[in-house]
Amino acid sequence: MVSSEGSVLIVTEVDKNQEILPISLECVTAGKRLAEALGGGTVALIMGAGVGEAAKEMTHYGVDEVCLVDHPDLTAYQPELYVAAFLQVCERVNPRAILMGDTLTSIDMAPRVAFALNTGLVTDCVAVEVSDGEVSFVKPVYSSNVMAAYTFASEPYVVTLRSRAEEAAERQETADAGVTPVDVKLDAASVRTEVLQRVVEEDAGPKLTGADIIVSGGRGVGGPEGFEQLKELADLLHAAVGASRPPCDLGWAPPKSQVGQTGEKVAPSLYIAVGISGATQHIAGMQSSKKIVAINKDPKANIFKIADYGVIGRWEEVVPALREAVSEIRK
Numbered sequence: 001m002v003s004s005e006g007s008v009l010i011v012t013e014v015d016k017n018q019e020i021l022p023i024s025l026e027c028v029t030a031g032k033r034l035a036e037a038l039g040g041g042t043v044a045l046i047m048g049a050g051v052g053e054a055a056k057e058m059t060h061y062g063v064d065e066v067c068l069v070d071h072p073d074l075t076a077y078q079p080e081l082y083v084a085a086f087l088q089v090c091e092r093v094n095p096r097a098i099l100m101g102d103t104l105t106s107i108d109m110a111p112r113v114a115f116a117l118n119t120g121l122v123t124d125c126v127a128v129e130v131s132d133g134e135v136s137f138v139k140p141v142y143s144s145n146v147m148a149a150y151t152f153a154s155e156p157y158v159v160t161l162r163s164r165a166e167e168a169a170e171r172q173e174t175a176d177a178g179v180t181p182v183d184v185k186l187d188a189a190s191v192r193t194e195v196l197q198r199v200v201e202e203d204a205g206p207k208l209t210g211a212d213i214i215v216s217g218g219r220g221v222g223g224p225e226g227f228e229q230l231k232e233l234a235d236l237l238h239a240a241v242g243a244s245r246p247p248c249d250l251g252w253a254p255p256k257s258q259v260g261q262t263g264e265k266v267a268p269s270l271y272i273a274v275g276i277s278g279a280t281q282h283i284a285g286m287q288s289s290k291k292i293v294a295i296n297k298d299p300k301a302n303i304f305k306i307a308d309y310g311v312i313g314r315w316e317e318v319v320p321a322l323r324e325a326v327s328e329i330r331k
C-alpha cells in the first residue's frame, strides 16, 4: 500500500535495455529538495512491462518508496493507457508535485496528466528553487533571453525537468525504499491511436542529451566531409556530435543532432561550437553549457560573446590541431 501521501511523485523512465535514464535520477535530486520544502516524501514511479528489476534498482537512489506498475499493455509508450495508469497511481499517492524528465514520452504525457488533474504545468524547467519555504520553477523563455520563475496556483505541481539541470542522484549500496506494486485497470477500448511502426535508433556514440562533451558544427563546416572530421574529434573526446539548424536542413547531419530553440536543449560540461555564428535560436539550446569553446573565422561572430574560450581561425586548421593535441594527451 502506498503510504507517502502528499509527496513528490518522480516519473522514472528506462531505456530499451531497462536501464534507468540519467534524467530520472536528476529528477530524484530535484524531487528530494522539493519534498523537503513541501514536508513530504519522495515516491518514484516506474511504469512498463517487465520493469521489475529497474524498480528494484531504483530503491538504491534515496527515494522513500518505489511504485511499480508492471502491465503487459504498457510494453511501449501509448498515451491513453499510460495516462490512465498514471492517474490511478495518483489517486493512491495523492502527490503534491509530479516531476518528469523532459523526454519525448514525458512531454507527451505531462500536459495530458495536468489537464486530467485540472492543474498547471511547467515544462523545460531548469531550476527548482526554494526560498523561505516558497517553491518556484525556473524556465528559459523568449529564446532563452529571459529566465521566468513560475509558482503554481493549484496542486499537484506538474513539472518536466531539462536534462542535466541537476546532478543525478548517487547510487547507494543500501536500498532503503521498498517496491510497492500497484494494480491498474486498463481499458483497451480507450486507445485512439495505433503504433504502426517503431524504428529503433542506431546507437552511434553518446546521445546528445546527457552527453558530457558535445562537438557541434554549423554552416561554416561546409558539408558532410567537415562533419566527418568533427566526428573524429568527438570520438577522441568521447563526445556527441551536435549541429546548428542549417547542417540538419541540408542533410549534412541527422535532424536529431540539431541544437537550439527548435532542436535539443543541452547543457554539457563542454560545448565546442565549430563554424557556428551564434544566432539566438542556436544559443537558446546550448547556453547552459558549463564551458563553451567557439571556433570561428569571423572575430565579430556572436558566438564569441557567450564563449568561455574562443579561437579565431578556419576550422580546417584549428580542428586537426586540436585533434592532434588531444591525441597527444591521451597517449
Ligand SMILES: Cc1cc2nc3c(=O)[nH]c(=O)nc-3n(C[C@H](O)[C@H](O)[C@H](O)COP(=O)(O)OP(=O)(O)OC[C@H]3O[C@@H](n4cnc5c(N)ncnc54)[C@H](O)[C@@H]3O)c2cc1C
Binding pocket: 217, 218, 219, 220, 221, 243, 244, 245, 246, 247, 258, 259, 260, 261, 262, 263, 274, 275, 276, 277, 278, 279, 280, 281, 282, 285, 295, 296, 297, 298, 301, 313, 314, 315, 316
Ligand atoms: C523559428 C526559428 C527556429 C530556429 N531554430 C534553430 C535551432 O533550433 N537551432 C539553430 O541552430 N538554428 C535555428 N534557427 C536558425 C538560426 O536563426 C540561424 O540561422 C542558424 O542557427 C545559423 O546557423 P549557423 O551558425 O550554423 O550558420 P551561419 O549563421 O551561416 O554561420 C556560419 C558561421 O561559420 C563561420 N565560418 C564559415 N566558414 C568557416 C571556417 N572555414 N572556419 C570557421 N568558421 C567558419 C562564419 O563566420 C559564420 O559565423 C531557427 C530559426 C528560426 C527562424
